[in-house]
Amino acid sequence: MADEKDQHDSPYFHPKPYGSGVTRRQFLAVAAAGAAAAAAAALSPLKDLTQIPTLRQFLQKHYTELTPEEKKEILGRISAEVREKYGVTPHLTAQPPLDGVQFAYALNMGRCIGCRKCVYACVNENNQSRDPQIHYISVLEMEKGAVNVETSNTDYEGQVPKKGHYYMPVQCHHCEKPPCTKVCPVKATWREPDGIVVVDYNWCIGCRYCAAACPYHARRFNFKEPYLPKEDLNPEMGYLSNRPRQVGVMEKCTFCLHRTRAGKYPACLEVCPTGSRKFGNLLDPDSEIAAIIRDKRVFILKQERGTIPRFYYFTDV
Amino acid sequence: MAEHDWEKTDAFRNTEIPYWLLLAVSAAFVAAAWFFYSNRHAAGHGGPAFVVKPQYYDISPARTLKKRLETEGMACGDCHDPSAGPSSSDPRVAPEVHSKVVLKHGPNNRCFNCHNNAKRDFFAEDGGGQIPYLKVETLCRKCHGTTYRDWTSGTHGRRNGYWNKAAGEQKQLPCIACHDPHSPAFKPMLAAPAPRKYTAPGVKH
Numbered sequence: 001m002a003d004e005k006d007q008h009d010s011p012y013f014h015p016k017p018y019g020s021g022v023t024r025r026q027f028l029a030v031a032a033a034g035a036a037a038a039a040a041a042a043l044s045p046l047k048d049l050t051q052i053p054t055l056r057q058f059l060q061k062h063y064t065e066l067t068p069e070e071k072k073e074i075l076g077r078i079s080a081e082v083r084e085k086y087g088v089t090p091h092l093t094a095q096p097p098l099d100g101v102q103f104a105y106a107l108n109m110g111r112c113i114g115c116r117k118c119v120y121a122c123v124n125e126n127n128q129s130r131d132p133q134i135h136y137i138s139v140l141e142m143e144k145g146a147v148n149v150e151t152s153n154t155d156y157e158g159q160v161p162k163k164g165h166y167y168m169p170v171q172c173h174h175c176e177k178p179p180c181t182k183v184c185p186v187k188a189t190w191r192e193p194d195g196i197v198v199v200d201y202n203w204c205i206g207c208r209y210c211a212a213a214c215p216y217h218a219r220r221f222n223f224k225e226p227y228l229p230k231e232d233l234n235p236e237m238g239y240l241s242n243r244p245r246q247v248g249v250m251e252k253c254t255f256c257l258h259r260t261r262a263g264k265y266p267a268c269l270e271v272c273p274t275g276s277r278k279f280g281n282l283l284d285p286d287s288e289i290a291a292i293i294r295d296k297r298v299f300i301l302k303q304e305r306g307t308i309p310r311f312y313y314f315t316d317v
Numbered sequence: 318m319a320e321h322d323w324e325k326t327d328a329f330r331n332t333e334i335p336y337w338l339l340l341a342v343s344a345a346f347v348a349a350a351w352f353f354y355s356n357r358h359a360a361g362h363g364g365p366a367f368v369v370k371p372q373y374y375d376i377s378p379a380r381t382l383k384k385r386l387e388t389e390g391m392a393c394g395d396c397h398d399p400s401a402g403p404s405s406s407d408p409r410v411a412p413e414v415h416s417k418v419v420l421k422h423g424p425n426n427r428c429f430n431c432h433n434n435a436k437r438d439f440f441a442e443d444g445g446g447q448i449p450y451l452k453v454e455t456l457c458r459k460c461h462g463t464t465y466r467d468w469t470s471g472t473h474g475r476r477n478g479y480w481n482k483a484a485g486e487q488k489q490l491p492c493i494a495c496h497d498p499h500s501p502a503f504k505p506m507l508a509a510p511a512p513r514k515y516t517a518p519g520v521k522h
Contacts, residue, residue, distance in 0.1 A: 027334050034346030041350035108472075116509040120373035131366035135512050155511040227366055263484025265477065271376045274503065275475035275495065287480070288471030296472065316467070 062187065063200045063240070071239075074202075078243060085244070086233045094239040095261040097194035102282040103255055104195065105266075106292045106312040107169060111276040114139050114160040114167030118268035118277065122171075125256060125267035126242040127234055129226030136220065136253040137171045137268060149301075171268075172197060172218040172253035173301070173309030180210035180219065189250070195282075195310050196255050198240040206248040215305045219252045255279070282310075373509040376477070378494035386438055386450045388415070393437035403434040421500035431456055431498065457492045468492070 060074065075092050082090045119137045128134040140152035144164050156162060174197050181189050181197060188203035189210055211219040225247040237243045238258030245251050256266035260279070269277040280287035292298065296314040386393055396414075408427045411418040420426055433439040439447035440456040448456050458465040467473035474495065479485035495503060 027339055030339060031342055031346075034343050038346050038350040038353070041353045113503070113506065114508060115506050116511075117374060119512075120369050120509050121376070123369055124374045130369060133367055133513050138512075157508060157511055159505045160508045161505060229366075232369065260480070263479045263481030265480050267374075269475075270477055271374055272475060273379050273495070273506065275473065275490070278472060280471075280480045288476065291470040291472050295467075295470075316473075 060202055062203065064190070075239060078239070082233075082237075082244060086228075086230045088230075088233060088235050090233075090235040090237050090243070092237050092239065092243060093258060095258065097192045097196070098261060100281075100283055102195050102310075103174070103260060104280065104282045104289045104310045104312065105174070105255065106278040106289055106296075106298070106314050108274075108276040108278070108315065109166065109168060109313050110315045111274045112139075112167045112169060113274055114141055114156065114162075114165075115273060117271045117273060118169060121267045121271035122253070122256075124232070125234055125259075126254075127228055127232075127237065127244055128220075128251070129222065129224075129228060129245075130232070131227040132224055134220045134222070134226070134251065136218070136251075137169050138217070140168045140170060141165050142168060147301075168313070170216055170218065170301070171311070172214075172255075173216050173307065173311040174253075174255065176308035176310065177306060179213040179215065179305075179307060183209040183213045185209065192240075194261070196240075196257055196260075197252075198254055198257065199250055199252065200240065201243070201245050201249045201251070204249040206250065208250065210250055215302050215307060216309075219250050221250050222247050367510075367513060378475070378490050379504065379506070380494055380497060382491070382494055383450075386440075388417075397437035399436050418499050421502075422498070425460065451491075453498075454492050457498075 061070065066074070071094050075094060079090055079092045082088070082092070116139055119135050119139060122128075122136050123130075123134075126136065128136070138154055140149060140154060141156045141162065142148060142152045142165065144166055147168070149168075152168070156165075161167065174191075174195055176191075176195070178191055178197050181187075181191055184190075185207060186203060186205055188205065189197065189199045191197050206221070208221055211217075211221060222245055226245055228244065233244075234242060236258060238254075238261075241254040241257040256264075256268075260266055266277075266279055269279050278288050278292060280289035282289055282293070284290060292312070292314050296316065298312045298314045300309055300312060406412070408429050409420070411420070411428070420428075425431075429441055431440055433441045433445075433447050435445070436447055439449060440453065442448050442455070443459065454465060454468065464473050468489075471489075474492070475490045477488045477490070479487050492498075497504070
């Protein structure tokens, strides 16, 4: 090596005069090789990356600007992707909001016993990742006497209800003035005309501003590639709701949009053993939701935030 | 500056690095590489994936519904002869044959507040009338008028199926799908498992 000799002459290089040990140079060389190997290993998961968007995905227009034909094409493409990954042909729909319908949800705080059936009915319906776990509903256990979300507990186990406690499930409140949609830099999340706040997983860039803006801690981020066993896939799916998500996107409760726009109740309501969960069309005076607003004591979580939720808590008079 | 003075000020350059340190550092790199490689699919907690068992989201109500008023598969009329006339025994205690029945319905402690004395296959409407099994809510309505009103408006109990009746059938659970009529307080149940603590990358709990 030519420059080695030059360096030997330089006053800044002082070759080790002893016969044992390693020179700094040798040490660094070996260390660098080791670091390179470690870095390669750490990056090796990227080898398995399947989520590199195709050009078509990349050039997709914003959901609200798609023509029916474009929507159809996109649904076909996603169905094919699901079939390839899970081995089942999904029934994938993109139902439009219904005219004359304003969805709202109400939860009876005096009845809920905290059994968490809603949590898993939701997971089962909406194809959430099982590993790491993604739950849209958090059930808070609180001491009777005050609504104190800060001192609430979510990891109780065993027989419920626990003495001296009450329970408050929290999920997306589908606010009329949603702070989460306001902060989205790319408009990947917005409020639909029927009151449902949605996320387009193809549009989301994963910046997580929305999660920070939500006062209800209702948004969930896919920090890792979601894991969902093939046999657990729910093939009844909607573009804006429970179609499989990819790593790096935000998701949350959609009032089971693919069910509710077809006239059905959401999955969390269907399962509630106490009948604490109520859902319906605010504009229909005969609906249970209208009856609750009319007859019951309704309260709004963090009302002072001015978010005007479409999710109410109530107690029997 | 004297010729070798700078050597004294630069401890690292001047220090002899022993072989064992080189070996230890390389071994540490290999171990780290192996750690990253072997963990590339494991989740934040490192355990096996959580299994969502069907009982966590089973929609069947707290009690199993029957099709008619019966005990041990027999209709009440099989033993109770309507022509026998009203019973004269203590109307507050269940006889030996019905030892399963333990009344814990507060001041509502008489069998014939609810069961038709003469026609045992029916419930008791006021004035000796009969309420069929499938209209049990009219029995409860006798004393729980406000709850019954809530049930009819859908705010008490549970409706299933379609919120939009134009799109499909709407079902409603009867009172006894959730309440045992003899001891009606809603029974405690086992909670489905708590969420595992999720550790975001770089965050330590």
